[in-house]
Amino acid sequence: MDAMDQINENLEQIIPSPEEMLTRLKQIDVQQFNIDLVANQLKGNYIWVSxxxxxxxxxxxVVVTLLGSFIYDQPIVSFLLAAGLLFWVSKMLEFQERNFKxxxxxxxxRRIAETExxxxxxxxxxxxxxxxxRHLWQSVRKGKYHYIEQYVQAVLLxxxxxxxxxxxxxxxxTYPETDPDYVPSLEEQAL
Structure with missing residues (x-):
């Protein structure tokens, strides 16, 4: 009987009470799951670039086009060169932005995994x-946390x-052993 008591004690330590679960739910701050806010935090000192x-x-x-017009008398060519340069720089910045996202x-x-x-x-x-x-709670149960928007909606709901x-x-x-009024049946006591 000592082994069974030990198992029951371990189960009670592992399975929280419903009040603990409700408290955990109420304490969740969904703003910590805002991807844009987290991206801005990650950018830190680089936010001025955006x-x-x-x-x-x-x-x-404007400056490159005017300089090209006055120096080389080629406004269209200088405009196209400036536009090409800016397009190349914008692609680099876009890649950096996607990297932050x-x-x-x-x-x-990671924060959702920590919360769970x-x-x-x-x-x-x-x-x-x-x-x-349904897909949200099934994937969260499996340790996959890619339904971020649905997770936030579910928590708020x-x-x-x-x-x-x-x-x-x-x-x-579901967890009768956590019920304070629970009395194990004779079959459970025999195990």
Whole structure:
């Protein structure tokens, strides 16, 4: 019987109470999953590049075209050279922007994994989510966190619409050993 008691104690330590799950859900700040905000944080000191791109590009285009017109008397050629140079620079900046977006997405996925923890969170609320979130909770349960927008929507929906009593009822049906009023059956005691 000592081994069974040890297993039951380990299960109780692993499986949180419904109040803990509800508290974890309420404590989630969905702003930490905003990809644009995280991308701006990752840019740090390089954010000025995005802000000044258009004004600097227009200034370079005008200056190079005017210089080409006055020095070489070729305004069309100088305009085309300036436009080509700016196109090349814009492609480099676009690649850098995509790189920041990719890193931000990876960071948000890491934050979701951290929020879910080892026991998970959203999959345990699947009974309270509409069917359109089925792929979300199935992928989160498997450790795949690429449905970021749906994850944020699901968390907001649960934070605003979830009825705690119904969740507790489902929780105790799923994990009866966490119910304070639970009495194990004779078959369970024999194991």
């Amino acid at each position: 802000i000044l791109t258009i004004p600097v590009s227009a200034l370079v285009l 990719f890193k931000a997405r990876q960071e948000v996925m 923890g080892s026991f998970g969170l959203i999959p345990h609320f699947k009974h309270f989510l509409p069917n359109k979130y 649960l934070q605003n619409k979830l009825e705690p009593e119904k969740f507790r009822h489902i929780w105790y049906l």
